[in-house]
Amino acid sequence: MSLTDWIVLGVTLLTIVIYGVWKSGANKNIDQYLMGGRSLPWYHVGLSVMATQASAITFLSAPGQAYSDGMRFVQFYLGLPLAMIVLCVTFVPIFHKLKVYTAYEFLENRFDLKTRALTSFLFLIQRGLSTGITIYAPSIILSTILNINTVYTTLFIGSLVIFYTVYGGTKAVSYTQLLQMSIIFLGMFFAGAMVVHLLPERVGFVKAIKLAGKLGRMNVIDWKFDPGNRYNVWSGLIGGFFLQLSYFGTDQSQVGRYLTGSSIGQSRMGLIMNGLLKIPMQFLILLIGILVFAFYQFNRPPMFFNRYEVEQVKKSNYAGQYNQLEDKYTAVFDQRKSKAEELANALDTKDKAQIDKAQQALKLADKTSGEIRKEAIAVMKKNNEKANGDDTNYVFLNFVTHYLPRGLIGLLVAIIFLASMGSTASALNSLASTSVVDIYKRIINPGATDKNYLNASRIATIFWGVVCVLMALYASKVGNLLEYVNKLGSYIYGTILGVFVVAFYLKNIRGNAVFIAAIITEILICALGYFELVAYLWLNAIGCVLVIVIAAVINPLFPQKTPIVLNHD
Incomplete structure (x- = not known):
């Protein structure tokens, strides 16, 4: 990169960190640190939710995914709008009325402590591993540009995010995400415009799309029902619905984002905003990959991009x-x-x-x-x-660093960093809140002071930051990062969602039954995924259904001793 690009990159990153720390103010208690005082407007909630999901993996790997596999990945998100509606009707009002810090508090109220602890544990495993991959994504960029080992770049990026997350808490995360998403939308628009500009004069946008389509890259919709096919309309609508419902409804990294809303209405509007914008955003990011594919029909690409x-x-x-x-x-x-x-x-x-x-x-x-x-x-x-024989993570990066003008390269690299910082900060915040609220405060040290829990939250943030950085150091061999992080979630999200569905809708099923059902389901899902018996998106639907069915079948074995009372009415 040129000196101009380095200046753009450095100023952008520094501005984000300073802005987040400044806007967050002083955190006097755990509610301010973990929930931002539950005071944020809907657009903050919506952009924060989007920024948490749209990590560096999205902007680094999605164009490469489209380059090698076409547009069909967009079907992954078809179940998202429906999931947002279900969340707004069911999850949001219950969580707000109970004033919970984490989604898993509700499960103890509904079932028992061991069910709450199990779901918290499953979340901590999944989110800790996937956050490591999120940190690794931008370290690829720095290592490519500087030609140094990813170990050093991973340590640098991890330390930067840990600093402002530990200091500012969830408000710092939310305010930085607001600015991050604004810069990201602007930068990706310029990137798409530049790809079109660099195409041969006789080609242009429309002809580039047609040319890519003739080579099978405009495969946006696939109506054929095939459980072994990763991306088609049915896997997106059904498997994607269950994955998105579980991710946004039971993953604390997302629940913590919309619980910061100042009211039920503000949280709902933020989620609806996400449901309306996410598919078009993902479509356009994949479309940039298609345009890059068309560009490389007329300009020699590397034989291998890594x-x-x-x-x-x-x-x-x-x-x-x-x-x-x-x-x-x-x-x-x-x-x-x-x-x-x-x-x-x-x-x-x-x-x-x-x-x-x-x-x-x-x-x-x-x-x-x-x-x-x-x-x-x-x-x-x-x-x-x-x-590593999979170089899809490097396709867009290669194009950016070799063909974009000075200044814009620095901005695009900054965008990938910002996306990583936003999603990583949310994840660390959620890992800390789950560790402190569901484990430390409930089991290890109940009845301590607010200051004690605030300090414990900061320590937990540092601990999980270190764990995620260590995971990132081992993330180089997993292939396409975007696909892998969703595959990892599919092993766990269905089980957790099944527990919540039982909690919300099947009032006669008790804690022991759902606890055992969740353990059995998780074993079966891991076996299905390991032997690749079905495409990974279907694991979400199968996991949810298995928990419900197994819990219903074995529930009569556990007679009810006391009436079940739900306190969210």
Whole structure:
């Protein structure tokens, strides 16, 4: 990056941290530190919810996902609007009326302490692991730019987020997220405009989309029902609905965001805002990946986008083999570029026969390029069997650093940092609140002073920050980060959601039954996921249904000793 880019990056990050600490003010008790005094307006809530979900993984990996796999990932979010409606009707009023700090407090009131502790524990495992991946995403950028090990960049980013989260609490998180999302929307708009600007004059936006579509990248909707297919309308509507409902309804990183709303109405409006904006936002981010794909039809892309892995193989005894493959790749690219130009010209003629002929020729050249890439990855694996053969996380980064003008590169890199900081700060805040409210305050040290719990919250934030940074150091081998973090959540979210569904709607089922059902379900879900018997999105729906069914079946084995009373009426 140029000096201008470094200045833009440094000023943006410094401004965010100072602004968050300044706006947060002094935290005098645990309610201010963890809940921001429950005083924030709906637009704060909405942007904070979006910023928590839209991590650096979204902006780093989603364009790469579209580049390699097309637009079909957008179907992942089809269940989101419906989930927001259910949350607004059921979850939000109950949580607000009970004035809970965490979602899991309600479960003790409804069931018992062990059920509350189990769901809290499951959340802490899932969120702690996935937050490590969130921290790792921007460390890829710094390590690529500076050509240094990701260990150092991960430690730097983790320390920066831990600092302002520990100091300012949830208000610092919310205020920084408000500014972060404003900058992110602006920067991604400029990025999309620049990709279109850099396309050949005879191509343009519309023709680039058509060209990508001819190569199978505009696969937005797939109506075919297939449990083994990760992304189609049905997995998005059904599996995605259960995943989003569990994520926003039972994951404290999100529950903590909308509990900061000044009223039930403000929290509801914030969630509706998220439901209306998230799918268009995700569509546009994926569309940028499609435009980058079209751009690389006319401009030679790297044979492999992860520069670190390429440098490792070029330093090895396999350098000769790899260099030969690069020469072949360049020759094939020249052919592919020629075929892409032919297809672009054919699209102008609107002659179907000519378009089909050019399309088949380009597909053949694209397939040949892909086969050479596979050979190159095989050579990398020969040199180091642990080498990461998935470079989708580096596609957009490569484009940004090589083709965007000075200043805008720094802004785009800053955006990915800001997204990471926003989601990581929310996660640390939620991990701290769950640890203190559901474990420390309830089990280890009940009846302590507000100051004691405030200090415990800060210590818990530091502890989880360190845990997440350590997890980030081991996140380099998981493949596409966006897909992996959602897959990780699918192992746990369905079980937790099932517990909450029973709590809300099946009043006759008691704590022992749902506790045992949750344990059995989690074992079964882990087995289904490990052996890949179904696509991971379906694990959310299966987990929720299993908890409900198993709890209902075994409930008669546990006679009711005292009447169940729900205090949220």
